Amino acid sequence: MPETSFEPRVVGFLCNWCSYAGANLAGTSRIQYAPNIRIVRVPCSGRVDPLFVVKAFQAGADGVMVLGCHPGDCHYRDGNYYTRRRFTLMHAFLTFLGIDERRLKIDWVSAAEGRRFAEVVTEFTEQLSQMGPLSTQASVQVSAGGDQIRETVSL
Amino acid sequence: MARIGVFVCHCGSNIANTVDVEQVADIAGQAPDVVFSTDYMFMCSEPGQNLIQEAIREHNLDRVVVAACSPTMHFRTFSGAIQRAGLNPYMLEMANIREQCSWVHADKAVGTDKSVDIVTMAVGKTRWFEPLFPQEIGVTRRALVIGGGIAGIQAALDIADSGVEVVLVERSPSIGGKMAQLDKTFPTLDCSGCILTPRMTEVVQHSNITLHTWSEVQEVRGFVGNFEVDILHKPRYVDATLCTGCGECLARCPWQKIPSEFDEGMGTRPAIYRPFPQAVPNVPVIDAEQCVAIKSLVEDPEREKPKCGVCLKFCPRDAIDFRQQPTVTTEEFGAIVLANGYSLFDPTAYGEYGYGRYPDVITSIQMERLMNAAGPTDGEVRRPSDGKHPRSIVFLACVGSRDERMGRPYCSKICCMYTAKHAIMLKEHDPDVQSYVFYIDVRAGGKGYEEFVRRAQEEYGTCYLRGRVSKVYPEGNHLVVMGEDTLMGMPVRVEADLVVLATGVQPQPDAGDVARILGISYDSYGFINESHPKLNPVESNTAGIFLAGSTIGPKDIPESVSQASAAAAKVLGLLSQPSLLGEAMTALVDRSRCAGCFACEDICPYQAIERVTLGYGRQAAEVNEGLCKGCGLCVSACLGKVITLRGFSDQALLEELNVLLLEPESA
Ligand SMILES: Cc1cc2nc3c(=O)[nH]c(=O)nc-3n(C[C@H](O)[C@H](O)[C@H](O)COP(=O)(O)OP(=O)(O)OC[C@H]3O[C@@H](n4cnc5c(N)ncnc54)[C@H](O)[C@@H]3O)c2cc1C
Ligand code: FES
Numbered sequence: 001m002p003e004t005s006f007e008p009r010v011v012g013f014l015c016n017w018c019s020y021a022g023a024n025l026a027g028t029s030r031i032q033y034a035p036n037i038r039i040v041r042v043p044c045s046g047r048v049d050p051l052f053v054v055k056a057f058q059a060g061a062d063g064v065m066v067l068g069c070h071p072g073d074c075h076y077r078d079g080n081y082y083t084r085r086r087f088t089l090m091h092a093f094l095t096f097l098g099i100d101e102r103r104l105k106i107d108w109v110s111a112a113e114g115r116r117f118a119e120v121v122t123e124f125t126e127q128l129s130q131m132g133p134l135s136t137q138a139s140v141q142v143s144a145g146g147d148q149i150r151e152t153v154s155l
Numbered sequence: 156m157a158r159i160g161v162f163v164c165h166c167g168s169n170i171a172n173t174v175d176v177e178q179v180a181d182i183a184g185q186a187p188d189v190v191f192s193t194d195y196m197f198m199c200s201e202p203g204q205n206l207i208q209e210a211i212r213e214h215n216l217d218r219v220v221v222a223a224c225s226p227t228m229h230f231r232t233f234s235g236a237i238q239r240a241g242l243n244p245y246m247l248e249m250a251n252i253r254e255q256c257s258w259v260h261a262d263k264a265v266g267t268d269k270s271v272d273i274v275t276m277a278v279g280k281t282r283w284f285e286p287l288f289p290q291e292i293g294v295t296r297r298a299l300v301i302g303g304g305i306a307g308i309q310a311a312l313d314i315a316d317s318g319v320e321v322v323l324v325e326r327s328p329s330i331g332g333k334m335a336q337l338d339k340t341f342p343t344l345d346c347s348g349c350i351l352t353p354r355m356t357e358v359v360q361h362s363n364i365t366l367h368t369w370s371e372v373q374e375v376r377g378f379v380g381n382f383e384v385d386i387l388h389k390p391r392y393v394d395a396t397l398c399t400g401c402g403e404c405l406a407r408c409p410w411q412k413i414p415s416e417f418d419e420g421m422g423t424r425p426a427i428y429r430p431f432p433q434a435v436p437n438v439p440v441i442d443a444e445q446c447v448a449i450k451s452l453v454e455d456p457e458r459e460k461p462k463c464g465v466c467l468k469f470c471p472r473d474a475i476d477f478r479q480q481p482t483v484t485t486e487e488f489g490a491i492v493l494a495n496g497y498s499l500f501d502p503t504a505y506g507e508y509g510y511g512r513y514p515d516v517i518t519s520i521q522m523e524r525l526m527n528a529a530g531p532t533d534g535e536v537r538r539p540s541d542g543k544h545p546r547s548i549v550f551l552a553c554v555g556s557r558d559e560r561m562g563r564p565y566c567s568k569i570c571c572m573y574t575a576k577h578a579i580m581l582k583e584h585d586p587d588v589q590s591y592v593f594y595i596d597v598r599a600g601g602k603g604y605e606e607f608v609r610r611a612q613e614e615y616g617t618c619y620l621r622g623r624v625s626k627v628y629p630e631g632n633h634l635v636v637m638g639e640d641t642l643m644g645m646p647v648r649v650e651a652d653l654v655v656l657a658t659g660v661q662p663q664p665d666a667g668d669v670a671r672i673l674g675i676s677y678d679s680y681g682f683i684n685e686s687h688p689k690l691n692p693v694e695s696n697t698a699g700i701f702l703a704g705s706t707i708g709p710k711d712i713p714e715s716v717s718q719a720s721a722a723a724a725k726v727l728g729l730l731s732q733p734s735l736l737g738e739a740m741t742a743l744v745d746r747s748r749c750a751g752c753f754a755c756e757d758i759c760p761y762q763a764i765e766r767v768t769l770g771y772g773r774q775a776a777e778v779n780e781g782l783c784k785g786c787g788l789c790v791s792a793c794l795g796k797v798i799t800l801r802g803f804s805d806q807a808l809l810e811e812l813n814v815l816l817l818e819p820e821s822a
Contacts, residue, residue, distance in 0.1 A: 011812065024225045027254025035260045035269050038276065039251075040811050041226075043740070043803060046758075047787030055809055059816035076786035077676050077696065077760040086791075118259070 008062035008128035010037040012121070013052065015045040015080075018069035018110045025114030033118035034125035037065070044068065046079030050090050053104060054097075063103045063128040067120070070108040080108070102127065103134060157188040157282050160216040161274060162207055163252075164198035164223035170257040173266040179222065179252070183274045186814075188282055190214050198223050199232050207233070208240035217242065218281045222250035222274045243286030245739055245802060250277035272815055279814035283807035289739035290780050294380040295489040296730050299324065301372055301669070304332020306704025306715040307494035308354050313723035314492075315363035319730055322486060323358065324386055325368045329434035330355055332496050336417060338526040338534075340712060341576040342607035348433065348529065355435040369440055373483060375491070375673050378781035379699030380735050382488045390479035392441035392449065393427070397474035400437035404466035404475065405429070413445050415531070419521045421539070422531025427466050427475075432529060441466075441477075448477050490699050490726040493683065494719065495669055497705040500555025500563065500659040508551065508656060509627045514539040515634055516627060516654045519550075519570070522577055526584070536584055538653045541632070545652035546587055549636045550574045551624050552594040556659035565680070567659035568709035571598045574657045575611040582615040590617045591649050593624050593638050601711070620647060627654055660709040673700055674762055682708045693722040697761070701725050740802035741783040742790055748797040749775040755789035755798060764789065 014020040020041050026033065042048055045068025056064045066087060068080040083106065091101040105124050109117045161183040165171035176194040184192030191214040197203050198221055210216060219242070221233045226249040234244035252270040260266045296319055300311045303325030311323045323330070334340075335355075337347035358364055367386060374385040393404075408425035415422045417430035424430075426445040429437065443449045448461035461467075467475040499520060502510040510516045515538045517525075528534035538545045552574055556567040571594070578590040597619070599605045611617045622639035629635075636649045662681030663669070670677045675695040676684045683706045686694040693701050701722040704715035729735075744755075746767070751774040756764040763782035766774050776798075778789075787800040799805065 024254040027258040035265045038815050044786040049791040056812050079788050
């Protein structure tokens, strides 16, 4: 047992058409999952601005999920392809900011995948519990004039 | 200052069992701008809705949060309720504390905590709400049908019969599609032409249908209810208003030996031709690439008289016009049905079957032409090499179906059936025929279909061999088919007079281009995507564009027809509305701050971004609200952050995060 039980704060951006509906299905099927997630409904995963993710971390989230329709199934045709590309880059950016990239999870949950939704959320929450809270003191590596300067900034 | 009311629902015990609803209402009541907060047993019931309406009046509420079930369940119910109390229907947010809380967490303290968060997030979000007004859009009561196969014909007739004007655009010289090429049709074996031609005639005679054959859709602009379509009319070189269809020109044309597309190369046609005698309209076209007269004019536009010109001389109506030019007309429609059909797999990809090398290896559609009484052999089945009646005939199923190697892993659905049909018909033509069918599985799902295949096997003695064929090669004056019988576990060798390849169904080669013109999506093969494969099977994912027939995927005639009628019903439903309400949650560009980079233009899936020129020639983006579906892709792509999405603005979404994460933990 850890000394203090740590309950990670998780924000989930769910697209309205697949993942939000998948979360509803988990509900109607009464599938229990980790309660830590707070859901922000967005029309499409492609609506999620990387800024939202940064703001969530900045405001104190320990983990952020962006869930959308499976590639090819986006209600708006190809919104989630942009999501995929955008957040692949975002992962690198998080590392740069000193935030463990595992704290941002991009995944696909369809309207039929209530069970999968529950599993994805629970797994992510457990992983964050193990990682511990996100330190608001992040260490950032800046490369200036060829020298590696390590400075500590407050997010 | 907003005046927010919060209404927490018990949903009987569904929520109240695992969430302390009173406490949630209490805490939510302390959130900024909340002026009223309460809980009730069933908010969605009539007394529940009355309670909300009374509170709106009494406390002068300007926005409402209902903490209950999912918005997919009851958003409409509550937005109707607040609208009746005088609020804009979009001043509502639902906090989903049932599906996403009380039903998935058993612990009441946990559930209550989470519900408080969900409700306060919703409260925060509504603070950024503004009244939304969906655009009212007019509806043009006319429909366009693209493709004149059986699906397009059926859709056009159904729509026109209801009194709505239809324009049918077909790119070949005649309507009829693949069905016109068929001989008999499974499983009833009624003659294809006998059931099709009356429908084709009905189309030209219908007072509500305008038929444009030899025409194509070039560009589509606009949106549901208001499409503007450019139709390209290719030159026919025959004036349709003068031509009586006497056919004199066809017989007189000196260039008679051109392989006929309609006969799949099994017969020939002249340079001025109609694809088949029952063609609709009964007006020939001139094949510009084969006609000596037109070629001479293309080479030398100045020349006074074209070469040849035999048809011109013999035409009693002077209807021939070698100098006809393509024209484009623009028409308006409220709805579009796409019924552009399918094409067939090219079997030369299977080198081992020898198609294209051995004349007596043919495709099933060629077999249809050979069996057809109006076909090139007058319905006598003769093999191409020497004109002999074949006795031993081998069918190869799944040529370009269920084969990963060929990029065609799907089942073409109709081949098992038409192959059984061919085996039956050939035996009917000549009782001495013996047919063999190499197959993977026989798929005969459909009314009377399994029985039909059994008849082919039992009554007509067709020999079904389960296995693939490895090689077809000539030996003497017949072909040898080497294959495997996987049921017997041994190789088989069959001597055949004729080999027939059941080629699979694939999209039209230009399906992707057509989809792009219409702004609809297609799958990895090129078949058009339905909006929902189960619940919206005849709608594309662009409002106002419907789908019928085999453009969606392999379909037989009964399925194509029922889909066409379904699409027609959808069109009529749409066009019967006096006006449409557009999407209210659309994107909005702040023009004055737009730098005109147009990153939004590339990302928009609906071509809803338009360029406007402001003063001093500056370009800015503008959203066409009729086209915008509110996905918000442009909003997150906008470099200058000058686009917002109504109902899902950056402020509203960030407020949810702030309320959740920055506010001190609730006690
Ligand atoms: C060998 C064979 C035998 C068959 N036998 C049977 C049978 O016995 N029973 C049965 O139920 N089914 C049978 N079928 C299936 C049948 O052919 C199809 O179900 C039917 O033709 C589908 O109709 P459709 O209107 O969707 O497509 P199509 O018949 O392909 O018609 C599409 C039409 O659209 C036109 N078009 C295409 N692109 C454009 C464009 N861009 N602009 C304008 N027009 C365009 C085409 O020229 C064509 O006229 C058989 C098929 C084959 C290959
Ligand atoms: S709508 Fe689900 S990802 Fe676009």
